[in-house]
Amino acid sequence: MGDRAIDVYEAYQGQVNWPQVVASGVRRVFVKLTNGGGQARVRGDRYVAGARAAGARVGGYHYALGGDPVAQANVFADELIRLNALDLAPALDYEDHSLPKGPAAQTWIRRFLTQLNVRLPQLGKNLLYGSGSDLQAMRAWEITVPGADVLEWAAEYGVNNGTKNPIRHYKGGQAAVHQYTSAGRVPGIAGHVDLDDVLANIDEGTVFVGDRPPPTPGTAATIRAALIQMMEDCMVTFPPAPTTRTKVLALPPDYDVTLVFAAESTIFGGHIYNWTPTEGKGTGGDPVQWRVEVKEGEPIRIPSGTSKAHVEYSCGTEVSCFIQVKPRG
Template sequence: MSYIWPLDATVPISVVGGIVRDFGSSPNDGINPAGGHTGDDYAAVIGTPVRAPGDGVIAFEGWVEGEYWQNPWWLDGKGGIVCVLDCGDNEPTFIMGHLSRTVVDKGQWVKKGDIIAYTGNTTTIPGGVGPHLHFEALPPGYILNGPTYGRVDPARYCAGYWADAAPDQTTTSSAFVFGIDVSMHQASIDISATGTRWVAIKATEGIGYADTALDSNLASARAAGVPVYFYHFARPTADNDATIEADCFVRNVQPRYQPGDGIVLDWEAENQDDTAWAKTWLDAASARLGLDAWIYMNTSTATTHDWAAVQAKYPLWQADYGPNTEHGFGTARTRPDAPGWNVAAWQYSSVGRLPGYAGDLDLNIIYRTENNMAITEADAKAIAHQLLIKEAWTGGPQVSLVLKALYEGFYVGGDSTVDGESLMTTLGKILTKSADPAAIAAAMPTALAQQVAAELGKRLQGEAA
């Protein structure tokens, strides 16, 4: 992916006391670390639009609280209002500070060139730089120790400006679970090109109907290597028995299912008040396939009828578009309220546009960590293998990935002896800004990795039961 600078080309680099405030300037001056200034300062007047340097997910926005080691980027309160854009596991992360405000929410997927914030002067030194944008870049797999705390010159990645470059390939971060849903209407989609992390595919409708693009869409999803959620479009009429519809769905899904997939009941046709019908279908399909299930519906339906029996067992995939746009939920990505529901996912746009398909797409986010959604077998294997074995601790860059995973709450458990907060505290005592990678590796006991791996094992066993 190519990246752009977040401000217009006419905005100059700040100059203070004759010193240009670019990356690496003023080392060891009592403010900057040994390697010098950790980013570029741009002398922008307050309220100048700040654009996303690339496609990615907003990993953080707002005032930074707590100690620097309590977040994956080693941010402290000196940055004022900050916005962090994570462009993917193999792509850079960008940090923008001293903002007056942001117009995005954590977890929001944005495209290159989208306005994500406005410049400001929050928490800057009186009589110092003055209003400006502080812009930093972290390379993929960054290690936070070293003379610039892992930061590199943004010019390594940013070569153009919004006026010069059009958006290109979409990427997403593994810390956020962005997905799409498709049916026969998207039969020609190239799922690999979209950057999606999961896909919901229509399998069946009513009694006896299988979606004509089920196999082609499934093949595209398997080629992309992403989990699949098979969904059934319910037709709860007087002539259609819920159990028979569930059996029809099971017959079509069972030979196509792979570990890590899921199932969903799409509830948007007739008799939406017949919540007992929905529960019968969910009970039958989940029991026959041995899988947990979701139910999909809009906010109005989810908050109008008596869903108590369904709510007690099945999470909601909520459809609510707000100011429906091709990039997402406008400038406010706060999910609309759905009292009583455990919300598994939110469909926030029905007119989304992504590479790999020329028409409208439904854009979604899974709230896995926020709503205690189950981690998949693939998640557990990837985390345990890449992050938690002894070799990973000595590899250096993986430490940043551990911090990201902890920050997103992968390891927060009920009555377990290991949770994200305690591990962050332990790491915080080890990961000082003066420590070098070798010191970090030496201080990381194998027992810590074993504890977390055991935690993952307990959770997987609990889900299987």
């Protein structure tokens, strides 16, 4: 493909003129969303909104730290969903010195990406970022997870002067993205910025329908079809929650959707709230404020036009959510 992307963090790049960035040829933007077990110190809201409004495809990345990979994956998934930063494959930035290295890294990465794909089953790709030498040492091309491809994002600069140099250290696999400098310059950004050469398809084909318009004209039918195919006879697993927790489901607003919940123990305090593609319509904006109690084994018909459902629950064991989608009428 050879398209240019950038990866940014507001704490470093500061104020950005996004129309200038996109006009310069940048079409894909990765925003730092989370760091270890929490949100990034400077949250990604403004960057995600600004890049998207200027016409870029937007994704997020997580800066991993030593610790529980499952917990970190959940934090990352929460931010990806909250900001709908799902135009690009979500990226795991695996470079910190506190993380396992070499072959031991594979186990940590698999646990992180497996949990991320449990939370975001509609996505089909993950990106694994690291230096070329680190990716080689961990044999990154061997890492696989259920339900999604793992694509490598290799950072290799050569002479770090803003120009492209070939990948020299990562020999075992084929990088999907090459970060070739951290000293790049892009109109609309005052200081240095990481520049990335996109060498394979890293775009995701589905978005949370109804949250915003399709990224390009004429793709609504494609997005809808992909989302329907993904959700038909689909089961999503929610983790145990000793206290009340919220999960988000993306739903196609022009199809009939039914949810059925099951668990090995009682589901307490379960409710579903709905949002529609029309701004202000849905719980929190609609005077009707539709909500329904989650009852195990009982089919729950979601109101027509719902694009997003917030499932609020607490349960001592995992909760399985079965999703059935049918053409309306």
